[in-house]
Amino acid sequence: MYEWSxxxxxxxxxxxxxxxxxxxxxQPRALAAGNGMVEIVVEVRDDMRQHHGxxxxxxxxALADMACAWAGAANExxxxxxxxxxxxxxxxxxxxxxxxxxxxxxxxxxxxxxxAEILVETPGEAPRLCATALASIAxxxxxxxxxx
Amino acid sequence: MYEWSxxxxxxxxxxxxxxxxxxxxxQPRALAAGNGMVEIVVEVRDDMRQHHGxxxxxxxxALADMACAWAGAANExxxxxxxxxxxxxxxxxxxxxxxxxxxxxxxxxxxxxxxAEILVETPGEAPRLCATALASIAxxxxxxxxxx
Amino acid sequence: MYEWSxxxxxxxxxxxxxxxxxxxxxQPRALAAGNGMVEIVVEVRDDMRQHHGxxxxxxxxALADMACAWAGAANExxxxxxxxxxxxxxxxxxxxxxxxxxxxxxxxxxxxxxxAEILVETPGEAPRLCATALASIAxxxxxxxxxx
Amino acid sequence: MYEWSxxxxxxxxxxxxxxxxxxxxxQPRALAAGNGMVEIVVEVRDDMRQHHGxxxxxxxxALADMACAWAGAANExxxxxxxxxxxxxxxxxxxxxxxxxxxxxxxxxxxxxxxAEILVETPGEAPRLCATALASIAxxxxxxxxxx
Numbered sequence: 224m225y226e227w228s229x230x231x232x233x234x235x236x237x238x239x240x241x242x243x244x245x246x247x248x249x250q251p252r253a254l255a256a257g258n259g260m261v262e263i264v265v266e267v268r269d270d271m272r273q274h275h276g277x278x279x280x281x282x283x284x285a286l287a288d289m290a291c292a293w294a295g296a297a298n299e300x301x302x303x304x305x306x307x308x309x310x311x312x313x314x315x316x317x318x319x320x321x322x323x324x325x326x327x328x329x330x331x332x333x334x335x336x337x338x339a340e341i342l343v344e345t346p347g348e349a350p351r352l353c354a355t356a357l358a359s360i361a362x363x364x365x366x367x368x369x370x371x
Numbered sequence: 372m373y374e375w376s377x378x379x380x381x382x383x384x385x386x387x388x389x390x391x392x393x394x395x396x397x398q399p400r401a402l403a404a405g406n407g408m409v410e411i412v413v414e415v416r417d418d419m420r421q422h423h424g425x426x427x428x429x430x431x432x433a434l435a436d437m438a439c440a441w442a443g444a445a446n447e448x449x450x451x452x453x454x455x456x457x458x459x460x461x462x463x464x465x466x467x468x469x470x471x472x473x474x475x476x477x478x479x480x481x482x483x484x485x486x487a488e489i490l491v492e493t494p495g496e497a498p499r500l501c502a503t504a505l506a507s508i509a510x511x512x513x514x515x516x517x518x519x
Numbered sequence: 520m521y522e523w524s525x526x527x528x529x530x531x532x533x534x535x536x537x538x539x540x541x542x543x544x545x546q547p548r549a550l551a552a553g554n555g556m557v558e559i560v561v562e563v564r565d566d567m568r569q570h571h572g573x574x575x576x577x578x579x580x581a582l583a584d585m586a587c588a589w590a591g592a593a594n595e596x597x598x599x600x601x602x603x604x605x606x607x608x609x610x611x612x613x614x615x616x617x618x619x620x621x622x623x624x625x626x627x628x629x630x631x632x633x634x635a636e637i638l639v640e641t642p643g644e645a646p647r648l649c650a651t652a653l654a655s656i657a658x659x660x661x662x663x664x665x666x667x
Numbered sequence: 668m669y670e671w672s673x674x675x676x677x678x679x680x681x682x683x684x685x686x687x688x689x690x691x692x693x694q695p696r697a698l699a700a701g702n703g704m705v706e707i708v709v710e711v712r713d714d715m716r717q718h719h720g721x722x723x724x725x726x727x728x729a730l731a732d733m734a735c736a737w738a739g740a741a742n743e744x745x746x747x748x749x750x751x752x753x754x755x756x757x758x759x760x761x762x763x764x765x766x767x768x769x770x771x772x773x774x775x776x777x778x779x780x781x782x783a784e785i786l787v788e789t790p791g792e793a794p795r796l797c798a799t800a801l802a803s804i805a806x807x808x809x810x811x812x813x814x815x
Contacts, residue, residue: 244420245427248396272392279393280440280453281433288429305428306778307459307803309605309753311632311653312452313625328651329609333777334750334805336607338651355624355634357607357653359751359803361778454630455655457605457753459780459801461773476799477757481629482602482657484755486799503772503782505755505801507603507655509630540716541723544692568688575689576736576749577729584725600756601724607751 229257232297236261249282251289251323259298259327259335263290267319267343278316278353283341284308287356290323291337295360298327298335306334308358316353318343335360377405380445384409397430399437399471407446407475407483411438415467415491426464426501431489432456435504438471439485443508446475446483454482456506464501466491483508525553528593532557545578547585547619555594555623555631559586563615563639574612574649579637580604583652586619587633591656594623594631602630604654612649614639631656673701676741680705693726695733695767703742703771703779707734711763711787722760722797727785728752731800734767735781739804742771742779750778752802760797762787779804 233256240246240253255262265271265286273279287310295303325339341354381404388394388401403410413419413434421427435458443451473487489502529552536542536549551558561567561582569575583606591599621635637650677700684690684697699706709715709730717723731754739747769783785798 239422243422244418245430246421248418249429270392270396273394274387274391279433281397281429281436282393284432284436284456284458285427285429288432292428305460307457307751307780307801308432309455309457309653310432311455311625311655313632328648329607336609336651336751352624355632355653357605357651357751359607455603455632455653457801459773459803461780476796477755484603484757484799500772503780503801505753505799507755535718539718540714541726542717544714545725566688566692569690570683570687575729577693577725577732578689580728580732580752580754581723581725584728588724603753603755604728605751605753606728608749 225255225262227258227260228255232256232300236293249285251286253293256293256297259294259330261290261293261297261325263293263323265321267321275315276317278321278343280312283312283316283321283354284310286321286323287339287341287354288358290325290339291356291358292360294325294327294337295335295362298330302363303335303360304363306359306361308356310354310356312354314351314353316343318345320344322350333362335362373403373410375406375408376403380404380448384441397433397437399434401441404441404445407442407478409438409441409445409473411441411471413469415469423463424465426469426491428460431460431464431469431502432458434469434471435487435489435502436506438473438487439504439506440508442473442475442485442487443483443510446478450511451508452511454507454509456504458502458504460502462499462501464491466493468492470498481510483510521551521558523554523556524551528552528596532589545581545585547582549589552589552593555590555626557586557589557593557621559589559619561617563617571611572613574617574639576608579608579612579617579650580606582617582619583635583637583650584654586621586635587652587654588656590621590623590633591631591658594626598659599656600659602655602657604652606650606652608650610647610649612639614641616640618646629658631658669699669706671702671704672699676700676744680737693729695730697737700737700741703738703774705734705737705741705769707737707767709765711765719759720761722765722787724756727756727760727765727798728754730765730767731783731785731798732802734769734783735800735802736804738769738771738781738783739779739806742774746807747804748807750803750805752800754798754800756798758795758797760787762789764788766794777806779806
């Protein structure tokens with residue numbers, strides 16, 4: 224289904240991510256990873272919502288940040304860290320699942336530029352685009368694999 | 372100490388925030404709010420960290436988002452929602468407390484522009500600036516108080 | 520060729536744009552406009568370059584700003600003004616023509632979110648993506664047509 | 668008056684800038700440069716305006732870009748190039764002079780983060796803040812001085 228996905232890279236992201244601090248809380252699950260791209264889903268829980276019942280923008284931003292960093296790592300196979308990101312919210316995130324699709328649009332020696340879309344989904348309904356993001360991901364000099 | 376703070380506005384933010392979803396998890400505590408500004412602290416927990424032990428950028432972004440929205444609300448006394456935000460990470464967030472200082476730099480009829488600094492603190496050490504952010508906060512037409 | 524283009528909207532943009540200040544200098548020419556999208560070309564001149572001979576980032580940013588505003592106007596048929604924009608530079612803009620493709624991804628009552636790609640072209644060579652941008656475009660209350 | 672300014676750095680920026688393409692057109696004049704900061708003025712001309720007579724957002728963005736890059740160079744004394752920038756427009760830029768104040772808030776090995784304020788001035792009136800910006804400036808490996 225995801226022809227661009229690299230099973231080894233995908234397995235490494237998923238096996239290590241869930242054991243660590245904030246990732247253990249957010250529980251992102253990569254469905255595909257490779258060629259500078261990732262697709263990640265997060266099941267929405269009540270502790271991710273804001274006062275109107277939508278997913279909190281801070282959680283959507285955090286998922287966007289994570290997806291962009293993972294996409295940068297999926298390109299470089301190197302340890303990365305987000306340098307900056309911009310997120311625009313498009314509509315209230317009402318649903319049961321968040322899906323982030325991130326794609327590296329330019330990969331340089333020390334910096335990757337990545338864009339991401341965040342969709343919100345409810346069973347039986349069409350996915351809705353709830354945010355779009357643009358990030359600069361710093362590629363670290365050392366060849367450590369990124370685990371989270 | 373915070374001459375610009377409005378006790379009533381501060382009390383309203385703090386009394387309602389902690390009861391709701393993501394805010395209940397993040398536990399932001401406003402120390403001051405008024406005149407388009409807020410100062411918020413968050414105690415760092417292990418479930419906010421990334422794989423190197425620093426606070427995860429996603430949490431820092433979420434706090435920046437929240438601080439900017441609260442500052443916009445502290446200016447308007449109206450319900451607000453973040454339209455977009457940009458966050459630049461400056462150094463690893465290693466410490467026990469995050470402190471966000473947000474300030475409205477322009478308040479229009481339907482949109483406020485807010486900047487925020489996120490500092491990380493460790494007892495006995497000088498605070499360090501770990502991120503800076505710029506946000507557009509949409510001011511909603513209805514005069515509902517923002518609770519989170 | 521551009522099935523989404525609206526000839527009347529396109530003619531209006533092009534007939535009025537070139538007579539005004541900065542647009543007269545930049546000389547953007549819309550090839551298509553409609554359905555919240557525009558495609559604009561600019562012929563590169565020496566007074567648009569920086570010290571290495573590439574098109575100056577400031578010019579690329581200005582074109583991105585303009586393309587996003589025009590796309591917002593092409594959606595609303597209303598006067599618009601850029602509220603904020605973010606541009607990421609991907610590679611040096613070496614070539615003879617800049618081409619901006621902007622697309623409204625969300626159009627609200629008072630704000631549109633628009634993304635743009637800026638390509639640089641040289642006759643006989645493949646176009647290269649040199650920048651990507653994301654903008655918030657404020658839709659003004661009055662129903663004046665945007666001319667520039 | 669500008670205790671932080673470095674006369675040699677300032678002279679180098681001003682002597683080389685005006686001879687080159689876009690800078691020759693925009694005519695930025697640095698009043699001070701050093702310690703990761705610059706202050707630059709631009710005299711507003713008719714070919715910088717938009718259809719309502721205000722300075723075009725594209726020109727303001729270009730000045731913000733330039734000021735951030737120069738501030739990054741004023742810190743590093745190295746050749747630099749803008750990686751990305753975000754600009755938020757705060758009010759219409761009506762006046763005769765633009766003034767950009769840029770300040771490096773974090774200077775890393777390969778990247779500097781710089782913030783800038785753009786003011787618009789009219790003789791006899793108080794300056795007004797018309798835009799605020801945040802930029803990532805890439806510091807190039809080679810030790811070439813930046814000339815524009």
